[in-house]
Amino acid sequence: MAIYLVVLMCVLNHAGFVGSRVVMSLYALSLGADQFSIGIIMSLYALCPMLLAIHAGKLVDRVGPRLPMLAGTIGTFVGLLLPYLFPGLVTLYIAAFVLGTSFQFFFVAVHGTAGAIGGSENRVRNYTAVSIGFSLASFFGPMIAGFSIDYLGHLPAYLVLSGCTIVPALVLWLGPDILPKATAKTDGETRKNSAFDLLGVPKLRNAVVASSLLSSAWDLYQFYFPIYGHSKGLSASAIGMIISTFAAAVFVIRIVLPRLVRRWREFDILIYTIAHAGVAFLLFPLFANPYLLAAVSFLMGLGCGCAQPISGTLIYSLAPRGRAAEGAGVRVMFNNVTHTAVPPLFGGIGTALGFGPVFVSCAVLMFAGSYYSYRSDRKATAESAAV
Numbered sequence: 457m458a459i460y461l462v463v464l465m466c467v468l469n470h471a472g473f474v475g476s477r478v479v480m481s482l483y484a485l486s487l488g489a490d491q492f493s494i495g496i497i498m499s500l501y502a503l504c505p506m507l508l509a510i511h512a513g514k515l516v517d518r519v520g521p522r523l524p525m526l527a528g529t530i531g532t533f534v535g536l537l538l539p540y541l542f543p544g545l546v547t548l549y550i551a552a553f554v555l556g557t558s559f560q561f562f563f564v565a566v567h568g569t570a571g572a573i574g575g576s577e578n579r580v581r582n583y584t585a586v587s588i589g590f591s592l593a594s595f596f597g598p599m600i601a602g603f604s605i606d607y608l609g610h611l612p613a614y615l616v617l618s619g620c621t622i623v624p625a626l627v628l629w630l631g632p633d634i635l636p637k638a639t640a641k642t643d644g645e646t647r648k649n650s651a652f653d654l655l656g657v658p659k660l661r662n663a664v665v666a667s668s669l670l671s672s673a674w675d676l677y678q679f680y681f682p683i684y685g686h687s688k689g690l691s692a693s694a695i696g697m698i699i700s701t702f703a704a705a706v707f708v709i710r711i712v713l714p715r716l717v718r719r720w721r722e723f724d725i726l727i728y729t730i731a732h733a734g735v736a737f738l739l740f741p742l743f744a745n746p747y748l749l750a751a752v753s754f755l756m757g758l759g760c761g762c763a764q765p766i767s768g769t770l771i772y773s774l775a776p777r778g779r780a781a782e783g784a785g786v787r788v789m790f791n792n793v794t795h796t797a798v799p800p801l802f803g804g805i806g807t808a809l810g811f812g813p814v815f816v817s818c819a820v821l822m823f824a825g826s827y828y829s830y831r832s833d834r835k836a837t838a839e840s841a842a843v
Contacts, residue, residue: 458635459573459582463589465624466566469529470593472536472620473559474678475601477501478699479539479617480548481682482692483610487545491683495803497548498679501556502796508557512564513786521565521635526628528565529621531558536618540611569635587710587765595703602696658836659723662829663770666726668790669825670763673733676802676818677702677756681740684811688744701750705757713765722766727829732759734822741815 477498484494516524535555539547566586573582597617604613678699685695716725736756743749771786806814 459585461627461631462566462573462635463585465525465529465562465627466586466589467593467596468620469532469559469562469624470590471597471600472617473532473555473597474594475597475617475620476536476551476555476614477678478598478601478682478692478696479605479610479613480552481679482605482686482695483539484545484548485683485686486610489545491803491806492800493545493803494683495679495800497552498675498803499796499800500549500552502675502793504553504557504560507789508560512561516565516569521569522628524561524565525635526625528558528560528562529625529628531555532562533618533621533625534558536614536621538614540614540618543611573635583765583769584710584714587761588707590764591703591706591710591761593703594706595700598696598699598703599693600696602691602693602699605692605696658832660771662723662832662836663726663767664786664790665832666723666730666825666829667763667767667771668793669730669822669829670726670733670760670767673730673737673756673818673822674760674763676737677753677760680802680806680814681753683806684740685746685749687811690746694746698746698750698753702753702757702760705754706761709758709761710765713762716762717766722770723829723833725762726766727826727833729759729762730822730829731826734819734826737815737819737822741812 480497481494484497489497512524532555535551535558538551538554597620600616600620601613604616608616681699682695685698690698733756736752736759739752739755740749743752802814802817805817
């Protein structure tokens with residue numbers, strides 16, 4: 457029962473969060489912002505999480521997941537309300553910072569504790585269920601955002617999205633016993649190890665790097681596609697529907713992922729999906745037709761959808777006992793390094809050179825990352841065999 461309540465909260469909270477990215481980009485464009493400015497706004501989603509993710513993981517290990525999840529949910533609600541209450545471009549910078557910071561407390565807590573619900577025999581099931589919940593949210597969030605913009609306007613769309621956080625907040629407030637308790641050692645057994653010590657485990661480090669690459673691909677798509685679609689004259693609802701096809705592909709691949717894992721190694725799947733994302737980036741600038749763009753988005757989603765459940769499972773199983781949420785925090789921190797750097801970088805490229813070089817640069821980054829991950833994994837495997 458607990459895991460299904462967690463999945464419900466993931467669907468609702470993440471729908472509001474991912475929907476906000478669509479509204480943020482399109483509202484900023486309506487206010488006259490250029491690509492670089494929108495890139496800065498998107499990077500603010502990740503700035504504070506980049507700095508606090510490890511501390512959030514340690515907090516979850518120490519106090520348990522409920523309070524961080526509740527605080528993150530309430531903060532997401534506040535961040536979604538800010539543009540509605542105080543319209544203007546400046547508010548978008550503040551709202552992005554609040555949303556990114558708040559949601560990551562919820563996100564880290566979920567990924568750091570999902571493996572503990574129901575025992576180790578249910579770990580893969582739990583991470584798959586949580587990942588499916590996030591993919592459902594990625595389907596409905598942009599769709600809700602797009603149709604809300606077209607039929608209600610940009611500012612009411614924020615109000616609609618804020619409503620998604622109400623049920624999770626009530627569940628967490630009224631159900632203090634639905635989640636596992638703290639797992640870190642207490643009673644004076646203070647952990648002195650640095651979180652970066654976890655990167656000394658080669659396979660865990662490789663999982664973090666691969667996760668960051670696929671996370672950057674996902675983030676680039678979420679950030680840049682609304683801008684590209686707007687430039688092609690697509691409506692907000694059309695853009696939202698196309699982004700939802702990406703999420704539909706994520707949902708599909710996560711349904712079949714257990715079969716793929718039984719056939720191939722988890723890390724091999726990550727390596728190939730990074731290259732898969734590179735192919736999709738090369739295809740985007742070739743099309744302007746919404747149906748073809750939806751097909752390419754679906755292709756992109758098939759690649760990116762593997763990252764979260766596989767890397768989450770690998771990091772949980774490879775992290776030392778009592779440091780699972782801290783391991784999740786390390787992963788989130790590195791993901792947010794890419795979230796912080798990539799949007800303004802590629803927004804600047806787009807402002808200076810146009811759309812084509814942006815997509816090509818993204819593809820090159822993915823291909824290089826896939827090759828690096830392949831070499832690193834083979835080296836780590838050889839070192840393990842030699843020991």
